[in-house]
Amino acid sequence: MEKRVLVVNDSRYEGLFLEEMLQRLDYTVKTVDENEALSYLESFSPDLLIVEDFMEGYRGDNFIHLVKAGLPTVKCVLSTTTTSAIRLEKISGGDIDAVLRIPVSMAALRDTLHALGELH
Secondary structure, three states, X not given: OXXXXXXXXXXXXXXXXXXXXXXXXXXXXXXXXXXXXXXXHHHHOOXXXXXXXXXXXXXXXXXXXXXXXXXXXXXXXXXXXXXXXXXHHHHHOOOOOEEEEOOOOHHHHHHHHHHOOOOO
């Protein structure tokens, strides 16, 4: 069964890096910025969403909250370059299924996907 991942990231380099790693794990991936994300949610129908924490005019946790309100079964991962304790508070709200530290290694990405039950 094909697994689809939507990567929402306003850093072209970070987004493409994640996209390449996910493709090596046999995922179908689309990378978009925050302005394109909502339109791609419906047309792309992702199983997994990886959203950057801080984007131009958006916060990833708020975006994930919006997504979960309409698509509660989509697994949502917040990608971040910080290790602040506030990340744990954001997860405890229930909308964020995991936090992915950027830059990410293939091992850390696999561990995150495995913990979410998304890696076959």
